[in-house]
Amino acid sequence: MRRSSVNHPRRQGNPIPQRTYQPRKGEGLLPGARARQDVIAALDVGSTKVCVLVAELSEESEVDITGYGVAPSHGMRRGVVVDVEGTVRAICEAVEKAEHMADVRVRSVTLGVAGTHVQSFNNRGVIAIAREDKDITEEDVARALEAARVLTIPPDRDIIHVRPREFIVDGFDGIRDPVGMVGNRLEVEANIVTGSTTSIENILRCVARADLEVEGTVLSGLASGEAVLHPAERELGVVVADIGGGTTDVAIFDRGGLWHAAVIPVGGDHITNDLAVGLRTPLAQAEKVKIQDGVALVDLAPADEFVEIPDVGGSRTHRVGKRALAEIIQPRVEEIFDLIVKEIKKSGREGMLPGGIVVTGGTALLRGLDEVGQYETGLPVRVGYPQGQAGLADLVRNPGCSCAVGLVHFAAQNLLAKEEAGAAEPLSGLFAGIFGKVKNWFKQSY
Ligand SMILES: Nc1ncnc2c1ncn2[C@@H]1O[C@H](COP(=O)(O)OP(=O)(O)OP(=O)(O)O)[C@@H](O)[C@H]1O
Ligand SMILES: [Mg+2]
Incomplete structure (x- = not known):
């Protein structure tokens, strides 16, 4: 017997669930299934x-994906909520699909935060090690990170992440993990990511209205990097560009950590739009022709092949050469890579990223996109597929799922860190302000 649809807010007549729902212990599980503490979910x-993944941690701490749900998103624009009802409905639909597949009830999620409001900068935190033994502990690292976040942030912005780039002990720099070392003075060079308070509150509100708690929040670009990068790339210096529909999330990693993050307001939907305008066809047709016949590089398009494109009215069609399609697509792809290069320059890592660019997100599936990227940026470009998970691995081995898979990995790390810390108190202040609504802390590791 599957779970009853009665009492399930996401299956009641009203498509928008109200927050009156009070989950009962054990509800929503198949008979005999235990209320597993090790079930994690990503949103x-x-x-x-909207993509939701449900996963379990195996005995060996491997991520085993057991549920996958996707729903079309109509309430978001460039990573920002523009229609609360539409967003809540899409979240509920995706959660419900993932719940069905995994046969568990999802109560809390690890949420990706993105949007063009995201900004990143660097700051230094300094503390003195006052104890007699001079041993640097995890608490000292947390204090140094706290010190790094003490800076004037406009009242309309909130801190999303404070991530250490390197530590400096008594003037010696380049230290990855100072715990266990001795020293008098600990400095941390940290990357701080902020976002608009209103934009973050709006997405948190949508998640709450879908009857979900937020276990933790992770910058989407950071999550995508977690899913597609090899540790060696992160060490060498690499750019992750998650080219989605409305935005491109850029995350630059170096020496194992996040160096710079930004969200560019251009993505695959702009290509669709260009095709709709250029071919005088409805958006849905432009999207279809982009996916079926579009290539990013004109040289890859056969000169003697044509496609029938419906007119805006829908009653007639006209013939367009595949090369003409590519001629519309290529300039937009070049623009996206030019904007990525601008972010590389801003990060100060130009010429220091031998790992090149790893493109992911749905638009990374556009044939020839990596080649355009390569000649436009002069860097090696590869398409990144999510790695390192079992279970429904085939279903999510798609660049469009990179962010969700990365969120699952973060959620797993958080769960393990919590288990390790036992009933330890959360690190104070890491999620101050509006993130006070977020249930748990995330280990601020590399
Ligand atoms: N096979 C394909 N070829 C070309 N483009 C594709 C393909 N599959 C998906 N896309 C494009 O990928 C985009 C969606 O990507 P993705 O699912 O990563 O976006 P998103 O996460 O919803 O959006 P965003 O990250 O911008 O908020 C759409 O523009 C879609 O047209
Ligand atoms: Mg995305």
Whole structure:
């Protein structure tokens, strides 16, 4: 017997669940199933789709994906909520699909945060090690990170992440993990990511209205990097560009950590739009022709092949060469890579990223996109597929799922860290302000 639909807010007549629902212990599980503490869920609310993954941690701490749900997203624009009802409905639909597949009830999620409001900068935190033994502990690292976040942030912005780039002990720099070392003075060079308070509150509100708690929040670009990068790339210096529908999340990693993050307001939907305008066809047709016949590089398009494109009215069609399609697509792809290069320059890592660019997100599936990226940026470009998970691995081995898969990995790390810390108090202040609504802390590791 599957779970009853009665009492399930996401299956009642009203498509928008109200927050009156009080989950009961054990509800929603198949008979005989235990209320597992090790079930984790990820929620990526994108501009074109909402993706939910449910996973379990195996005995060996491997991520085993057991549920997958996707719903079209109509309430987001460039990573920002523009329609609360539409967003809540899409979240509920995706959660419900993932719940059905995994046969568990999802009560809390790890949420991806994105949007063009995201900004990143660097700051230094300094503390003295006052104890007699001079041993640097995890608490000292947390204090140094706290010190790094003490800076004037406009009242309309909130801190999303404070991530250490390197530590400096008594003037010696380049230290990855100072715990266990001795020293008098600990400095941390940290990358701080902030976002608009209103934009973050709006997405948190949508998640709450879908009857979900937020276990933790992770910058979407950071999550995508977690899913597609090899540790060696992160060490060498690499750019992750998650080219989605409305935005491109850029995250630059170096020496194992996040160096710079930004969200560019251009994505695959702009290509669709260009095709709709250029071919005088409805958006849905432009999207279809982009996916079926579009290539990013004109040289890859056969000169003697044509496609029938419906007119805006829908009653007639006209013939367009595949090369003409590519001629519309290529300039937009070049623009996206030019904007990525601008972010590389801003980060100060130009010429220091031998790992090149790893493109992911749905638009990374556009044939020839990596080649355009390569000649436009002069860097090696590869398409990144999510790695390192079992279970429904085939279903999510798609660049469009990178962010959600990365969120699952973060959720797993958080769960393990919590288990390790036992009933330890959360690190104070890491999620101050509006993130006070977020249930748990995330280990601020590399
Ligand atoms: N096979 C394909 N070829 C080309 N483009 C594709 C393909 N599959 C998906 N896309 C494009 O990928 C985009 C959606 O990507 P993705 O699912 O990563 O976006 P999102 O996460 O919803 O949006 P965002 O990250 O911008 O908020 C759409 O523009 C879609 O047209
Ligand atoms: Mg996305």
